Amino acid sequence: MGHSNGTSKAPDWAMKPIRRLGSNLRQIHDFYHLTVGGLHAIIKHHEFLVWGDERIRELTAKVGDPETDKDLVATHERENQTQRAKEQADLARKEVSAGFPVLHSQQAVFLWGAVEGIVATSRFLNASSNKLALVVK
Numbered sequence: 001m002g003h004s005n006g007t008s009k010a011p012d013w014a015m016k017p018i019r020r021l022g023s024n025l026r027q028i029h030d031f032y033h034l035t036v037g038g039l040h041a042i043i044k045h046h047e048f049l050v051w052g053d054e055r056i057r058e059l060t061a062k063v064g065d066p067e068t069d070k071d072l073v074a075t076h077e078r079e080n081q082t083q084r085a086k087e088q089a090d091l092a093r094k095e096v097s098a099g100f101p102v103l104h105s106q107q108a109v110f111l112w113g114a115v116e117g118i119v120a121t122s123r124f125l126n127a128s129s130n131k132l133a134l135v136v137k
Helices: 012-063 069-097 101-136
Strands: none
């Protein structure tokens, strides 16, 4: 049976699940930071939309042009977009201010599953390896 490298005494079959776990941990770490950054971006996006809407109202009031039907549709769409952005920003703010409880619970479930997977795979591979060793002898 081959060993995974010159310094490890563990056989290849035992190291594969550990390497896969390491890869999964890197992915969950990257996803965590991506999610945190995304939640902050959602909050900033909403703040920008609010500022933009206020500025549009100010400029429109200065110009004094009456809104056409097309402008009314655009205004309604902009208000819908702003409302959706507000709802998303409120949800993001709640998650951020609470310390990311949903994100952390999802990571805990993922990590638990990953550890269970490595244990089950290692036990299966160990049993398979022992059976193979008995057949070879």
